[in-house]
Amino acid sequence: xxxxxxxxxxxxxxxxxxxxxxxxxxxxxxxxxxxxxxxxxxxxxxxxxxxxxxxxxxxxxxxxxxxxxxxxxxxxxxxxxxxxxxxxxxxxxxxxxxxxxxxxxxxxxxxxxxxxxxxxxxxxxxxxxxxxxxxxxxxxxxxxxxxxxxxxxxxxxxxxxxxxxxxxxxxxxxxxxxxxxxxxxxxxxxxxxxxxxxxxxxxxxxxxxxxxxxxxxxxxxxxxxxxxxxxxxxxxxxxxxxxxxxxxxxxxxxxxxxxxxxxxxxxxxxxxxxxxxxxxxxxxxxxxxxxxxxxxxxxxxxxxxxxxxxxxxxxxxxxxxxxxxxxxxxxxxxxxxxxxxxxxxxxxxxxxxxxxxxxxxxxxxxxxxxxxxxxxxxxxxxxxxxxxxxxxxxxxxxxxxxxxxxxxxxxxxxxxxxxxxxxxxxxxxxxxxxxxxxxxxxxxxxxxxxxxxxxxxxxxxxxxxxxxxxxx
Amino acid sequence: xxxxxxxxxxxxxxxxxxxxxxxxxxxxxxxxxxxxxxxxxxxxxxxxxxxxxxxxxxxxxxxxxxxxxxxxxxxxxxxxxxxxxxxxxxxxxxxxxxxxxxxxxxxxxxxxxxxxxxxxxxxxxxxxxxxxxxxxxxxxxxxxxxxxxxxxxxxxxxxxxxxxxxxxxxxxxxxxxxxxxxxxxxxxxxxxxxxxxxxxxxxxxxxxxxxxxxxxxxxxxxxxxxxxxxxxxxxxxxxxxxxxxxxxxxxxxxxxxxxxxxxxxxxxxxxxxxxxxxxxxxxxxxxxxxxxxxxxxxxxxxxxxxxxxxxxxxxxxxxxxxxxxxxxxxxxxxxxxxxxxxxxxxxxxxxxxxxxxxxxxxxxxxxxxxxxxxxxxxxxxxxxxxxxxxxxxxxxxxxxxxxxxxxxxxxxxxxxxxxxxxxxxxxxxxxxxxxxxxxxxxxxxxxxxxxxxxxxxxxxxxxxxxxxxxxx
Numbered sequence: 001x002x003x004x005x006x007x008x009x010x011x012x013x014x015x016x017x018x019x020x021x022x023x024x025x026x027x028x029x030x031x032x033x034x035x036x037x038x039x040x041x042x043x044x045x046x047x048x049x050x051x052x053x054x055x056x057x058x059x060x061x062x063x064x065x066x067x068x069x070x071x072x073x074x075x076x077x078x079x080x081x082x083x084x085x086x087x088x089x090x091x092x093x094x095x096x097x098x099x100x101x102x103x104x105x106x107x108x109x110x111x112x113x114x115x116x117x118x119x120x121x122x123x124x125x126x127x128x129x130x131x132x133x134x135x136x137x138x139x140x141x142x143x144x145x146x147x148x149x150x151x152x153x154x155x156x157x158x159x160x161x162x163x164x165x166x167x168x169x170x171x172x173x174x175x176x177x178x179x180x181x182x183x184x185x186x187x188x189x190x191x192x193x194x195x196x197x198x199x200x201x202x203x204x205x206x207x208x209x210x211x212x213x214x215x216x217x218x219x220x221x222x223x224x225x226x227x228x229x230x231x232x233x234x235x236x237x238x239x240x241x242x243x244x245x246x247x248x249x250x251x252x253x254x255x256x257x258x259x260x261x262x263x264x265x266x267x268x269x270x271x272x273x274x275x276x277x278x279x280x281x282x283x284x285x286x287x288x289x290x291x292x293x294x295x296x297x298x299x300x301x302x303x304x305x306x307x308x309x310x311x312x313x314x315x316x317x318x319x320x321x322x323x324x325x326x327x328x329x330x331x332x333x334x335x336x337x338x339x340x341x342x343x344x345x346x347x348x349x350x351x352x353x354x355x356x357x358x359x360x361x362x363x364x365x366x367x368x369x370x371x372x373x374x375x376x377x378x379x380x381x382x383x384x385x386x387x388x389x390x391x392x393x394x395x396x397x398x399x400x401x402x403x404x405x406x407x408x409x410x411x412x413x414x415x416x417x418x419x420x421x422x423x424x425x426x427x428x429x430x431x432x433x434x435x436x437x438x439x440x441x442x443x444x445x446x447x448x449x450x451x452x453x454x455x456x457x458x459x460x461x462x463x464x465x466x467x468x469x470x471x472x
Numbered sequence: 473x474x475x476x477x478x479x480x481x482x483x484x485x486x487x488x489x490x491x492x493x494x495x496x497x498x499x500x501x502x503x504x505x506x507x508x509x510x511x512x513x514x515x516x517x518x519x520x521x522x523x524x525x526x527x528x529x530x531x532x533x534x535x536x537x538x539x540x541x542x543x544x545x546x547x548x549x550x551x552x553x554x555x556x557x558x559x560x561x562x563x564x565x566x567x568x569x570x571x572x573x574x575x576x577x578x579x580x581x582x583x584x585x586x587x588x589x590x591x592x593x594x595x596x597x598x599x600x601x602x603x604x605x606x607x608x609x610x611x612x613x614x615x616x617x618x619x620x621x622x623x624x625x626x627x628x629x630x631x632x633x634x635x636x637x638x639x640x641x642x643x644x645x646x647x648x649x650x651x652x653x654x655x656x657x658x659x660x661x662x663x664x665x666x667x668x669x670x671x672x673x674x675x676x677x678x679x680x681x682x683x684x685x686x687x688x689x690x691x692x693x694x695x696x697x698x699x700x701x702x703x704x705x706x707x708x709x710x711x712x713x714x715x716x717x718x719x720x721x722x723x724x725x726x727x728x729x730x731x732x733x734x735x736x737x738x739x740x741x742x743x744x745x746x747x748x749x750x751x752x753x754x755x756x757x758x759x760x761x762x763x764x765x766x767x768x769x770x771x772x773x774x775x776x777x778x779x780x781x782x783x784x785x786x787x788x789x790x791x792x793x794x795x796x797x798x799x800x801x802x803x804x805x806x807x808x809x810x811x812x813x814x815x816x817x818x819x820x821x822x823x824x825x826x827x828x829x830x831x832x833x834x835x836x837x838x839x840x841x842x843x844x845x846x847x848x849x850x851x852x853x854x855x856x857x858x859x860x861x862x863x864x865x866x867x868x869x870x871x872x873x874x875x876x877x878x879x880x881x882x883x884x885x886x887x888x889x890x891x892x893x894x895x896x897x898x899x900x901x902x903x904x905x906x907x908x909x910x911x912x913x914x915x916x917x918x919x920x921x922x923x924x925x926x927x928x929x930x931x932x933x934x935x936x937x938x939x940x941x942x943x944x
Contacts, residue, residue, distance in 0.1 A: 002525045004581035004811035007566055010515035012579070014586055015593070018511045034870045036847045036877025039490045043482035043612050044516060044568075044598065053474045065544055066536050066568065068602030076547075094479055096516075096538065107484070109476035114486055116895050118881060121487070126516065130540030140515050150881070157859075157880035168870065287860040289867040339476035375508045387629075388759040395761040398506045398640065405508025408629035409590065409622070423588050 009133030010140050011354050016372035016424060021357055024173060025124060028144045028351060031169035032122035035161060037146050040121045042103040044128075045094040050106050052091065053338045059098060062129045064139075066094040096128035100145040100350070101335075108149055109339035117151035118158065124353075136358050147348030149335055154345045156277050159311040159331055160284030162349045166315050166327050167290045169351075175365055177318040178326070180290070181247075181298035184278045185308050185330070187261070188299070190271020191243060194264075195236050206230065207302050210244055244300040251292040254282050258297070274310075281311055309333045313349060323359045327351045372424030376403040376467055380416035382432040393431050393441065393459075400460030402467070404429075421446050427463060481605030482612050483826050488844035488896060493829055496645060497596060500616045500823060503641035504594035507633060509618050512593045514575040516600075517566040522578050524563070525810045531570060534601045536611075538566040568600035572617040572822070573807075580621055581811035589623040590630065596825075608830050619820030621807055626817045628749050631783040631803055632756030634821045638787055638799050639762045641823075647837055649790040650798070652762070653719075653770035656750045657780050657802070659733070660771070662743025663715060666736075667708050678702065679774050682716055720769040726754050729769055746782075753783055781805045785821060795831045799823045844896030848875040848939055852888035854904040865903050865913065865931075872932030874939070876901075893918050899935060 006012050013021055029039075045066045052060055067075065071092060097103050100123045108119060124144040131137055146165060148158045163180045170178050192203045209224050218241055224230065225237045232240075243261075248254035262275045278297070285295055303312040310331030317323055329349030336344050360366045379394045381387065394406035405425065407416050413430075420428050428444040435441055441459045444451040445466065454462045478484050485493055501511075517538045524532055539547065543564060569575050572595045580591060596616040603609055618637060620630045635652045642650050664675045681696050690713055696702065697709045704712075715733075720726035734747045750769070757767055775784040782803030789795055801821030808816050832838045851866045853859065866878040877897065879888050885902075892900050900916040907913055913931045916923040917938065926934045 001813075002521055002810055004522060004578040004808070005519065006515055006578075006582070007517055007519050010517075012514055014583060015510035015512065018513060022511050033846045033875045034873075036850075036875060038487035038846055039494050040487065041490060042484060043478055044600075045479055045482075045612075047477070047479055049474055050476060061541050064538050064540055064566075066538055067564075068536055069533050070602070072537055072564070092539075092544070094536075106476040106478075110478065111486060116891065120877065128516075130542070140517075153881075155881045161878075161880075164867070284859070284863060287863040289864065289871075336476070338474055341473075374505045374510055378508075387756070391756060391759040392761065395636070399761075401506075403505045403508060405592065406633075408633070409625075409627045419588065 007139070009131070009138055011138050011358065017361075019372065019374055020366055021353075024353060024357065025142070025144070027172045028169055028353070029122070029124060031165060031172060032144075032146050034168065035120075035146075035165050037120045037122040040104070040107060040123045041125060042097070042100075042107055042123070044126070045096050046103060046106060048091040048093060048095045050339075051095045051097065051102055062131055063098055064096040064128050064130050065092040066096060067092045097125075098129050099127050100125065100143050104145070104147060104149075105336035105344075106339060108344060109336040109342075112340060112342060117149065118154055119149040120147075121149075122146040126354075136355060136362070138354055138358075141352060141354035144351040144353050145348060146350075147335075147346050149344050149346040152343050152345075154347065156280055156310065156331075157284055159277070159347050160281045160288060162311075162313055162329060162347060163281075163285045163295050164288035164290055166313070166349060167294055170315065170327070175317065175360055176320070178294065178315055179318055180295040180327075181301055181314045181316065182278065182281065182285075182295060183298055183301040183312050184274040185302070185310055185312060186270045187274025187278060188302060190265065190268035190274055191261070191299075193268045193270060194266040195232075195239060197232075202230075206232075206240070210240065210300065211302065213241075213244065213300070246297060246299040248297040251282065251286055254295075254297045255279065258282075277310055303328060303330050307332055311347065320359075320363055320365070323356075323363065326356050371426070374403055375405045375423070375425045377405075377427045377429050377463060378416070378420040378423075378425045379404060379406045379429050379431070380413055380420075381407045381410050382413055382430060384410060386431060386433065386436055389431055389436050393429060393456075396456075397429065397460060397463070400464070402460065402463055417444070417446070427466065429459065429463070479611070481603070481610055483610050483830065489833075491844065491846055492838055493825070496825060496829065497614070497616070499644045500641055500825070501594070501596060503637060503644060504616075504618050506640065507592075507618075507637050509592045509594040512576070512579060512595045513597060514569070514572075514579055514595070516598070517568050518575060518578060520563040520565060520567045522811075523567045523569065523574055534603055535570055536568040536600050536602050537564040538568060539564045569597075570601050571599050572597065572615050576617070576619060576621075577808035577816075578811060580816060581808040581814075584812060584814060589621065590626055591621040592619075593621075594618040598826075608827060608834070610826055610830075613824060613826035616823040616825050617820060618822075619807075619818050621816050621818040624815050624817075626819065628752055628782070628803075629756055631749070631819050632753045632760060634783075634785055634801060634819060635753075635757045635767050636760035636762055638785070638821060639766055642787065642799070647789065647832055648792070650766065650787055651790055652767040652799075653773055653786045653788065654750065654753065654757075654767060655770055655773040655784050656746040656753075657774070657782055657784060658742045659746025659750060660774060662737065662740035662746055663733070663771075665740040665742060666738040667704075667711060669704075674702075678704075678712070682712065682772065683774065685713075685716065685772070716772040718769060718771040723754065723758055723764040726767075726769045727751065730754075733771075749782055775800060775802050779804055783819065792831075792835055792837070795828075795835065798828050843898070846875055847877045847895065847897045849877075849899045849901050849935060850888070850892040850895075850897045851876060851878045851901050851903070852885055852892075853879045853882050854885055854902060856882060858903060858905065858908055861903055861908050865901060865928075868928075869901065869932060869935070872936070874932065874935055889916070889918070899938065901931065901935070 126140050127143050128140055166180050197203055213221055222237050225232045226234055246257055248257050258275050258279055265271045301312055301314050308330035312330035313328055314325035315327040327349055331347040333345050334343055335346050377397055379390055394404050397404040426447050430442040439456050440453045441456055442453045598612050599615050600612055638652050669675055685693055694709050697704045698706055718729055720729050730747050730751055737743045773784055773786050780802035784802035785800055786797035787799040799821055803819040805817050806815055807818045849869055851862055853862055866876050869876040898919050902914040911928050912925050913928055914925045
């Protein structure tokens, strides 16, 4: 007997939670489609040479390689014979995707001449990382990505769509108040240039320290940045500290903050561009109807150091800042430089849904009102002699678009009702000898502990009315 | 520069086809939920000891193993040092699922005490087989499975649900007339017992030959079964030949065929049970509203030799028999004997959607009328000065539940209209200076080459009416 268990670091749900998860996936998909994005799915594995072309050592360490039995045995034979020094260093041919960005780059480059640009695609699939498993960190998890890819160029106006999408989706998901935080990498670069921190590597090192501000506090940052290695002047560090603490309150305040940064600039071109981009983005975010309390400037946001080149986004739940960003992304200059000579700038965001779902569950903020079953009506077996009528009723309900389970194993009615209750099925449509004689159906509402009888011809309409009402 | 290409044997679609594929997935999901099934998803990989416990050599040859970089290097070191004779034979810890049945067995056994039985689950995920790639055979493909699992027992009545589900789903998919073919393994076993072919292995050998009847013809079968190795009498072979050619025409004919088989029986208990089960299944299939021209008895259907124990199903497209079965399945005695001592009988069916989609496309029977884009309306940029109005209109449409793309890169209106046409977007909502002045929107229908102007307040309602009409 083999012990049945899932591999460590994976995330498997029981049906009631799977239903809640599926609803979130559906809401995100509907949101992405609402904004005019097209679906893409890619294979779970890519050729290793495609997947590992751009990545540093850390990503490579986390990749899962895939080998058929034949390839595995061949590799072992080669290694066993010790004749394959060179080959030993080579990777297996296939590896599981570790994000949806590399597959998107490969997809756009491969199908470039069959796509229309700007190419607006969404992709919601699982990705794989061979991390050490720990609470809330998974080796397999869903990412829900949306990107707009231009050919040669892509107007910064598209950068305003991301906050509008985030706003629409997280409003739909109804997991609490949230704030979309916006910044711009050019503005960041320009700010540090103005302070005389011009070298890219030095900037990156400073940004890494600034990123630890929340954890370690201002004094630690002062000591580090004025100390050996950085050697910044104390007043420069104070300027950094006050800069990264900027959070706008409202739309006009955001524009005023931008004006202030611009006025204080010592002429950095990058800063001027960053300010201009943010100004345009914020203006269009407002035009797209995002309420001003739901977005703000946050000059501390950098989002990694190599990838993003313009606007960057993070989203936080106002009442659960400890969860961190629930939706992030930004603008990049060139999606697929390693696969094509075409220049493909883009902007996009990503929701790590498995992790978010896990965190929402941990924080107790998954919607309790969500139905625990996709089954809307149970048709119990009241009398074995009426089986044909029971099945005809079930078919009638299904034709009416109602998700219906028919009990076929029999048992006492009370037991069947308890089953419905335990399984989270709210309505029971009863067809006993009396109902068959009268041409009626009795509907029991297990939530309201209520029941009523309707003519058979009206049962679909009656149930639709009930189902359209909010859960109790 | 790395050449961007998908691994061989995978199946990647451009957006218009991905949309058609997604619609099929959605229809299948809706169908499964309509019949009261709950969603399950499992990790893409399972522990190898779980996955390979029951399988024969062939499956093992087709498994893809998964290894993180660390595990891979460790295995190489061990093999390279030649100190791991024993370990060399062991498989890597993880492997990609090759079907959804083994994961279901593991899931039900692992979560047995948290599930309610009969457990009705559907699962629609990709599975992996390291087959040699060939036309229409994929290494990664979708399976859409539905199963009903009982604890200790499961009424044969549930076997009647599968044809009803198949009927509902393939009616919805609208890919042409189809016939659900039903048989029963007990009836088969009993028939051969009656002929004196009692030994299980001999039965299996005969069934394998019979399975080649379509390809090789009756004469070849006669020669084989009467020849060395089998040594059956000529009249026995004729009985087999006439038995496996039975196809019922209509419900009453099916019952008459069963009565005839029963009357001809020399008393096999298995045959009597098989006949009784089929009789009950057919009667309930009719009670569930499946039209009698859409199902039939077909005594040639066996569906593999080890797994199924009772009712078996295959489904064929009437006009495309060359495609083979598009939905198959059956009843099994015990789902998870290798993981739990509980007896878990079940019945289920599976749709191999990637392969089906590919075949439908090859046969030219994918619905041509399907929309090529999920985008319903394009809001072009008529005048850069009206950008705020354009975005407000796009938001208004999205709030109204209409999938809307707003053009943000500008360009001439004619070019934007051509983009919409090429991208398969049917409606364009134009807001020029005149419309803004009048408080109206002009709707262009690119399919009907038609246009009309509506007050801004009515644009959502007007578009909903248009969108509810069938495509032209």
